[in-house]
Amino acid sequence: xxxxxxxxxxxxxxxxxxxxxxxxxxxxxxxxxxxxxxxxxxxxxxxxxxxxxxxxxxxxxxxxxxxxxxxxxxxxxxxxxxxxxxxxxxxxxxxxxxxxxxxxxxxxxxxxxxxxxxxxxxxxxxxxxxxxxxxxxxxxxxxxxxxxxxxxxxxxxxxxxxxxxxxxxxxxxxxxxxxxxxxxxxxxxxxxxxxxxxxxxxxxxxxxxxxxxxxxxxxxxxxxxxxxxxxxxxxxxxxxxxxxxxxxxxxxxxxxxxxxxxxxxxxxxxxxxxxxxxxxxxxxxxxxxxxxxxxxxxxxxxxxxxxxxxxxxxxxxxxxxxxxxxxxxxxxxxxxxxxxxxxxxxxxxxxxxxxxxxxxxxxxxxxxxxxxxxxxxxxxxxxxxxxxx
Numbered sequence: 001x002x003x004x005x006x007x008x009x010x011x012x013x014x015x016x017x018x019x020x021x022x023x024x025x026x027x028x029x030x031x032x033x034x035x036x037x038x039x040x041x042x043x044x045x046x047x048x049x050x051x052x053x054x055x056x057x058x059x060x061x062x063x064x065x066x067x068x069x070x071x072x073x074x075x076x077x078x079x080x081x082x083x084x085x086x087x088x089x090x091x092x093x094x095x096x097x098x099x100x101x102x103x104x105x106x107x108x109x110x111x112x113x114x115x116x117x118x119x120x121x122x123x124x125x126x127x128x129x130x131x132x133x134x135x136x137x138x139x140x141x142x143x144x145x146x147x148x149x150x151x152x153x154x155x156x157x158x159x160x161x162x163x164x165x166x167x168x169x170x171x172x173x174x175x176x177x178x179x180x181x182x183x184x185x186x187x188x189x190x191x192x193x194x195x196x197x198x199x200x201x202x203x204x205x206x207x208x209x210x211x212x213x214x215x216x217x218x219x220x221x222x223x224x225x226x227x228x229x230x231x232x233x234x235x236x237x238x239x240x241x242x243x244x245x246x247x248x249x250x251x252x253x254x255x256x257x258x259x260x261x262x263x264x265x266x267x268x269x270x271x272x273x274x275x276x277x278x279x280x281x282x283x284x285x286x287x288x289x290x291x292x293x294x295x296x297x298x299x300x301x302x303x304x305x306x307x308x309x310x311x312x313x314x315x316x317x318x319x320x321x322x323x324x325x326x327x328x329x330x331x332x333x334x335x336x337x338x339x340x341x342x343x344x345x346x347x348x349x350x351x352x353x354x355x356x357x358x359x360x361x362x363x364x365x366x367x368x369x370x371x372x373x374x375x376x377x378x379x380x381x382x383x384x385x386x387x388x389x
Contacts, residue, residue: 029144030092032135034100035182035199036148037088039131040081042192043124045105047078050117062114063167069308070118070165077125077158084151091144103197110192122162122169123294126264127188128155130180134280163263167309168298173263174242179280180266184292207269207291215295221255223269225290235289236273240266246275262300266292 051074056067064070089099110120132152139145156177163169180188186203205227211219221237228235237255238247241263248258252269268276272287 029139029141030095030097031200032138032148033088033092033095033144034097035201036132036135036151037085037092037099038103038197038199039128039185039189040085040088041101041103042105042189043128044078044081044085046107046110046121046124046192047074047081049107050111050121051075051078053111054114054117058114062118063309064165065308070114073161073165074121077121077161080154080158084154087147087151091147100197100199104194105192106194107192118162118165122159122166122296124189125155125159125162126178126294127180127185129159130178130266131182131185133177134179134181134185136179137281164305165308166296166298167305168301169296169305170262170298170300170302171304173300176243178240178242178264178266178278180292181280181283181285183285184266187291188294204288204292205290207267207293209267209293209295215257216297216299217257217259217261219257221257221267223252223255223290223293225269227290228269234271236270238268238270238276240268240276240278240292242278244278246277249273249275257297261297263297265295265297267295268292 051071056071059067059070092099107120111117129152132148132155136145136148136152139148160171163171163173182199182201183204186199186201187206190203191206205225207223207225207227209215210222210224215221223237232252235252236249237252238249239257239261240247241261247266247268249270250256251273257265268291269289270276270287271289274284274287277283
């Protein structure tokens with residue numbers, strides 16, 4: 001692990017020695033620490049539960065060429081999340097406070113099968129990155145900020161691995177990530193909590209996409225939220241992507257995914273059409289109605305994301321590539337988790353989609369590559385070539 005975490009476990013962590021500084025600078029740092037620790041507990045519990053439930057055969061049935069590829073990565077990520085929680089709890093105790101350990105979680109809707117689990121893990125890691133990034137400006141202690149940054153970089157690596165394991169995503173979809181406020185993080189993650197868990201932050205109303213099938217450019221989005229009551233004529237959907245200075249604001253009745261989007265998208269519903277700032281410090285919240293929810297718009301598949309996933313295709317012919325959950329359905333699955341045994345509302349159904357066949361290719365000029373073996377489809381600038389004899 002990174003140096004601050006190594007020294008922490010050895011008993012001489014800068015986090016531990018920073019305790020008096022936290023006390024002198026007030027409770028804001030402590031609130032951030034406790035919030036981050038509960039999220040790490042959630043992630044750790046999620047992976048531990050998944051690894052305890054699914055066997056090697058479940059991973060191969062889901063289309064992974066080798067079960068050991070995802071099992072190895074999920075196990076490594078679970079250990080990282082556990083170590084992060086240990087470090088954060090030590091820092092909280094060193095500041096004279098106690099970590100929150102009473103929160104419980106419910107992953108039933110997210111662990112119905114391996115594809116659903118993998119899609120939800122991808123969502124959870126993207127939210128984790130957004131949470132650390134969004135909390136950075138709230139931390140006053142420079143040593144704590146540095147160590148939180150060291151956790152953030154590891155969470156970002158997890159995010160990349162899970163983009164790859166999706167089989168459809170771009171490993172690094174944008175040059176910038178989306179920062180999320182604590183109340184925005186909980187709008188996405190709180191449905192995974194079981195019962196009450198007071199983190200000192202009021203979640204934004206949850207929001208879920210109700211479209212069936214794959215969400216992509218040209219898709220008219222439909223939503224569900226307890227906050228969407230009465231007339232929706234004057235409401236707006238706002239799509240925030242990494243690197244854009246502001247969200248793309250559209251009337252809710254015309255909420256169509258535009259061209260040019262790739263990767264995670266945070267979607268808000270607002271009562272005002274002024275584009276939200278892609279900046280947690282200056283992002284207005286007074287016009288917020290619900291959200292965000294997170295969708296994955298995978299429009300630029302890359303070779304690396306095809307190396308781990310295979311199986312049967314929809315027709316049962318060819319090299320045998322399996323079906324896998326649409327990543328865009330992950331947030332709906334998560335936001336539907338609270339309906340299990342509580343509200344009685346139906347859990348959103350994820351529609352299966354075929355995982356692309358592996359690519360083999362070599363450069364052949366600008367936007368001219370040898371492409372999808374045995375296919376007549378051109379994907380992202382890769383030209384099809386005859387299947388080798």
